[in-house]
Amino acid sequence: NAGVTQTPKFQVLKTGQSMTLQCAQDMNHEYMSWYRQDPGMGLRLIHYSVGAGITDQGEVPNGYNVSRSTTEDFPLRLLSAAPSQTSVYFCASSYDTRHSPLHFGNGTRLTVT
């Protein structure tokens, strides 16, 4: 059982480049989300989805897009990378949004130069 799988683990981008962070889960979870983790800031919610075809913005959505075409996959797109997007990104999923704990992927460390 793989759980939540994120790729890549590390990425370096130049300012202005675009890329997609991949996230897949095999637990049939309806809820998926993307967080960024910055020192001293904790985890901040970027976007989330409560099911296939449904997405919504979190606390810090600017500069990111998401889509949810299947239950399993929830990719995060950086449209035009900026140094402020240097961070560690975590994808997480859960059975529901109320009681179920989040299952996290191993993270993607992104550096934008």
Added chain:
Amino acid sequence: AQSVSQHNHHVILSEAASLELGCNYSYGGTVNLFWYVQYPGQHLQLLLKYFSGDPLVKGIKGFEAEFIKSKFSFNLRKPSVQWSDTAEYFCAVNLNSGAGSYQLTFGKGTKLSVIP
């Protein structure tokens, strides 16, 4: 806006010392409460959770937390820490964001360093 506050940014303890990490939230309604732990270089893992019932909840690895509704607090405790408890600890609160949907809000985290 709802918020979650963790009082200590960095706590340094010697092995066998007792631990208490503070967590307060600002929300007057029904909440679900979690503590997550992140070991160095790893992703977050669930330590324990509280939904209802006994306000003293026990989690993995000897951790426990007490929900005090009147104080809007959910402090994490461990009687005797070990070097392997060195990690960052995050309090999280699940709040009703309307229409049956809940949003999980994390505190900024507390780094715990345990000295052998």
